[in-house]
Amino acid sequence: MREKRGRAGVGKASGPGLYAAAASVLSGLEQRSGSLKALVYGSRFPGPRLLLALVSETLRFGPVLEALLEASGLLRAEKKLPPHLAKVLAYDLLFGKGLRGGGPWKAPLLKHRARLQAELARLKVRRGVSRDEDLLPPPAGGGGNGTLPRYVRVNTIKTRFDDAVDYFKRQGFVYQGRASPEMKGVASLSGKTFLLDPHLPGVLIFPPGTDLHEDQLYKAGHVILQDKASCLPAFLLNPTPGSHVLDACAAPGNKTSHLAAIMGNKGRIFAFDLDAKRLATMSTMLARAGVTCHNLAHQDFLATDPGDPKYSHVEYILLDPSCSGSGIVGRLPYEEEERMDAQRLQALAGFQRRMLGHALKFPALRRLVYSTCSLHQEENEEVVRDVLEQHGRDFRLVEALPSWTPRGLGVFAEAKCCLRASPKETLTNGFFVAVMERRQAETEDQSSLTVLPETGSQGGADKPSKKKKKKQKLC
Numbered sequence: 001m002r003e004k005r006g007r008a009g010v011g012k013a014s015g016p017g018l019y020a021a022a023a024s025v026l027s028g029l030e031q032r033s034g035s036l037k038a039l040v041y042g043s044r045f046p047g048p049r050l051l052l053a054l055v056s057e058t059l060r061f062g063p064v065l066e067a068l069l070e071a072s073g074l075l076r077a078e079k080k081l082p083p084h085l086a087k088v089l090a091y092d093l094l095f096g097k098g099l100r101g102g103g104p105w106k107a108p109l110l111k112h113r114a115r116l117q118a119e120l121a122r123l124k125v126r127r128g129v130s131r132d133e134d135l136l137p138p139p140a141g142g143g144g145n146g147t148l149p150r151y152v153r154v155n156t157i158k159t160r161f162d163d164a165v166d167y168f169k170r171q172g173f174v175y176q177g178r179a180s181p182e183m184k185g186v187a188s189l190s191g192k193t194f195l196l197d198p199h200l201p202g203v204l205i206f207p208p209g210t211d212l213h214e215d216q217l218y219k220a221g222h223v224i225l226q227d228k229a230s231c232l233p234a235f236l237l238n239p240t241p242g243s244h245v246l247d248a249c250a251a252p253g254n255k256t257s258h259l260a261a262i263m264g265n266k267g268r269i270f271a272f273d274l275d276a277k278r279l280a281t282m283s284t285m286l287a288r289a290g291v292t293c294h295n296l297a298h299q300d301f302l303a304t305d306p307g308d309p310k311y312s313h314v315e316y317i318l319l320d321p322s323c324s325g326s327g328i329v330g331r332l333p334y335e336e337e338e339r340m341d342a343q344r345l346q347a348l349a350g351f352q353r354r355m356l357g358h359a360l361k362f363p364a365l366r367r368l369v370y371s372t373c374s375l376h377q378e379e380n381e382e383v384v385r386d387v388l389e390q391h392g393r394d395f396r397l398v399e400a401l402p403s404w405t406p407r408g409l410g411v412f413a414e415a416k417c418c419l420r421a422s423p424k425e426t427l428t429n430g431f432f433v434a435v436m437e438r439r440q441a442e443t444e445d446q447s448s449l450t451v452l453p454e455t456g457s458q459g460g461a462d463k464p465s466k467k468k469k470k471k472q473k474l475c
């Protein structure tokens with residue numbers, strides 16, 4: 001049964017155990033030692049749903065609480081009060097039902113209550129709002145990823161990168177060159193300006209909310225409106241022109257068209273999907289993008305026979321299976337946690353493990369990329385770990401884009417080889433990518449296996465770097 005929620009969320013928050021457990025979950029999240037749900041259920045606190053609600057609400061009010069703690073000087077006055085605990089207590093004091101418990105920290109907190117309340121009132125006046133909820137940032141997304149930059153991938157099958165840049169300049173946009181690797185200033189990009197993405201060449205960054213759906217270049221398939229994180233899988237798979245590639249869960253096909261562009265539209269992409277409607281959309285989309293090197297099949301990937309001679313040259317597989325979608329901006333993390341119960345998550349993870357295990361059976365496979373738009377480690381690191389336990393003799397992880405900062409959660413030793421993306425850290429949707437390679441590729445002739453791309457390859461404003469035949473860093 002659900003615990004009753006209070007005015008702004010949590011109802012029966014009580015007891016020092018609850019506050020200490022909530023503070024410990026917040027600290028675990030900061031150290032990236034697990035997902036919210038994993039930390040809550042791993043905490044052994046007897047009321048996990050209550051704990052989840054308290055932490056989620058504290059996170060939701062996080063920036064407001066930080067501002068109030070700073071303005072009130074609470075942490076400066078109470079030097080031994082751990083900051084995460086202060087946040088949880090301040091949340092319950094100001095936005096929940098008031099402190100009922102709090103152990104040794106109850107009295108000091110109550111001593112500062114008047115000051116905290118005064119700072120809250122002041123903040124509301126400054127922001128011109130009357131309700132607590134109005135202090136929260138507006139929900140991102142609204143169907144258009146309102147707070148994320150608009151990423152635009154230049155479709156090199158149809159146009160040259162420089163021509164696309166010139167086109168946007170002619171439309172009155174000011175080109176500001178390549179963004180810094182830290183993406184400094186990108187979050188506040190505004191007006192008619194655009195930048196070149198520092199990690200993914202051929203990807204342009206426009207201010208959030210830039211609507212290019214009516215733009216001629218988009219309508220003609222010369223550019224694709226695609227989140228940057230979703231460009232990572234094809235970029236990292238990096239199939240060579242002329243090779244055979246399998247896209248196991250392909251529709252609606254943005255990653256397929258990206259693969260085709262990287263391959264110079266030469267070779268073969270076997271693209272499967274279970275959903276006929278999505279495949280129909282994909283077919284139109286690929287036609288618009290000028291992709292011709294694909295075979296679309298309305299088929300269950302699990303029912304494909306890896307031993308079928310037509311797949312005997314498949315060296316690259318992109319596996320982007322159905323997932324919880326919890327990384328998609330526009331959903332609040334705790335809403336997602338509530339929607340996605342443990343059973344559904346386990347079912348999804350089981351499906352993802354089967355798909356990944358099946359993909360690794362293709363005899364000529366040399367490199368595979370596994371990706372999801374999920375934040376749950378159950379669908380990400382844990383799937384990779386479990387499947388590698390079975391197939392680790394033949395396949396291993398490769399360190400994907402070492403310069404990319406958010407790495408896989410430390411669920412197993414090599415998880416740092418994987419990469420993650422998030423609105424906060426990378427200004428993209430939440431995403432996970434793992435790159436695997438067949439072990440024998442390390443020692444055998446690597447003539448058909450190029451290295452993973454580094455920033456600067458595959459086109460862009462700078463000259464594409466030559467594909468080097470150097471050894472890949474394996475995990």
Ligand SMILES: C[S@@+](CC[C@H](N)C(=O)[O-])C[C@H]1O[C@@H](n2cnc3c(N)ncnc32)[C@H](O)[C@@H]1O
Nearest residue numbers: 249250251252253254255273274275300301322
């Ligand atoms: C995350 S979406 C793929 C998005 C796609 N890669 C893109 O970039 O546009 C997952 C897709 O997997 C498909 N799918 C689910 N189970 C499948 C299966 N057993 N075989 C093939 N496709 C499947 C779903 O219909 C859905 O279109």
